[in-house]
Amino acid sequence: MTADRLVRLPGPDGRRAPSHAQMPALTCVALALLVLSLLWGMVESRALPGGDPVWLKPAKFALSFALTFGTLALVQARLSAGWAQSLTLRVTEAVMTAAFSLEMIYLTYQAARGEASHFNFSDAFHIQMYQLMGVGAVLLMLGIGVFGIVVLRDRDVCLSPSLRLAIGVGFLLTLVLTLLTAGVLGANGGHLVGTPPSEATNWPLLGWSGTVGDLRPAHFLALHAMQALPLYVLWRERTAGPLSRRHVVVAALGWTALTLLVFVQALSGRPIFPL
Numbered sequence: 452m453t454a455d456r457l458v459r460l461p462g463p464d465g466r467r468a469p470s471h472a473q474m475p476a477l478t479c480v481a482l483a484l485l486v487l488s489l490l491w492g493m494v495e496s497r498a499l500p501g502g503d504p505v506w507l508k509p510a511k512f513a514l515s516f517a518l519t520f521g522t523l524a525l526v527q528a529r530l531s532a533g534w535a536q537s538l539t540l541r542v543t544e545a546v547m548t549a550a551f552s553l554e555m556i557y558l559t560y561q562a563a564r565g566e567a568s569h570f571n572f573s574d575a576f577h578i579q580m581y582q583l584m585g586v587g588a589v590l591l592m593l594g595i596g597v598f599g600i601v602v603l604r605d606r607d608v609c610l611s612p613s614l615r616l617a618i619g620v621g622f623l624l625t626l627v628l629t630l631l632t633a634g635v636l637g638a639n640g641g642h643l644v645g646t647p648p649s650e651a652t653n654w655p656l657l658g659w660s661g662t663v664g665d666l667r668p669a670h671f672l673a674l675h676a677m678q679a680l681p682l683y684v685l686w687r688e689r690t691a692g693p694l695s696r697r698h699v700v701v702a703a704l705g706w707t708a709l710t711l712l713v714f715v716q717a718l719s720g721r722p723i724f725p726l
Contacts, residue, residue, distance in 0.1 A: 472535065473544040474524035477551060478517055484555055485513035488562075497565045503658075505565050509558045515674070516551055519591075522678055523598055526618055531607035540601060547594040550587035557584065570641050585637060589630065595677060596626035613694040614684050620703045621680035628673030628710050635718070636666045645720040654724075661722050668723045669714035676706055 492506035499505060527535055534540065557580055561568040568584070571577040599622025602608060608615055636642055644664030651662040659665045672679075683702055687694055713723055 472524065472527050472540070473548055474520050474527055477548060478520040478524055481513050481517035481520055481551075481555075484559075485510055485517060488513055488559075499565070499567050501567075505562045508568055509555065509562050512554065512558055516555070518675075518678065519595070520551075523595070526598060526602060529609040530601065530605050531609075534601055534605045534608075537601075539597065543594045543597045546590050550590045550594075553587050554584055588633060592626045592629050595622050599623045599626070599677075611688060611693065613688060613696070613699050614681060616696060616699045617681045617684035617702070618677075620699065621677045624676040624680065624703060624707060625674060628676060628707065629670065632666060632670040632673045632710075632714055635714075636670060639666065642667045642670075644717055659723065661725055663722060664717040664720040665722060666714070666717045669710055669717055672706070672710040672713060676710070680706060 488506045488510035492504050492510060495504065495506055497505045527540070558568050561571070566573075566577075569581065571581060599619045602610075602615055602622070603619035610618065642665055643660055644666065645662075647660055647662045651660065653659060653661055657667075659667055680699075680703055684694060684699055687698070716723060
């Protein structure tokens with residue numbers, strides 16, 4: 452074993468060393484920010500030029516961060532102590548914490564000012580902050596990928612072989628597919644492909660376009676591969692017993708194909724489901 456893995460090892464009684472991971476704390480912070488954004492949005496009447504409430508974006512990002520960090524926390528709790536407390540994950544957590552902090556501070560600042568945080572190119576400051584958020588998003592995705600590789604390398608992880616593979620592959624799919632969809636979304640200068648008519652209708656709650664191409668559904672599928680694939684395998688294991696590696700790979704390919712199909716459909720200017 453490398454020195455990186457020997458930072459902490461299970462004690463002689465076989466129990467794992469206590470974890471000092473940051474992911475549970477980050478999950479709680481994200482949930483607190485979600486609650487605060489929702490509460491403040493209930494008494495805030497301002498809206499952005501597109502019509503969205505000013506506190507909607509911070510709330511949506513806080514929810515997404517809570518799901519991401521909560522998933523990472525659950526997985527990290529199953530790692531062997533050597534990996535859970537490794538320098539690799541400590542550095543990864545620190546980088547993700549910094550990126551998360553930058554993102555939420557800027558989103559909250561912009562919401563308080565009543566200005567858009569994304570695709571705001573009104574002056575040099577907003578352009579620079581948008582670019583910094585892009586760097587932070589890439590670092591967050593790379594952090595998820597690091598967790599996925601660690602799960603695949605940890606031979607003492609407290610997971611079934613099929614669930615271990617599903618988590619590792621799911622995390623790496625989130626990294627690759629999100630960088631693809633988010634990269635195109637950023638280069639597009641917005642989430643719509645095409646110009647919706649004045650009487651355009653959108654999906655309830657989600658807000659996805661029902662009349663023109665919208666890159667957000669593919670981005671959503673890409674981002675949540677890290678939850679979808681493990682949850683599917685966990686459900687199948689509990690209902691049908693142990694799964695083969697082939698079954699997991701087929702499920703991963705299916706999710707990838709679905710994401711790319713929705714992505715290509717959006718690029719062609721067609722909504723995922725017309726309304």
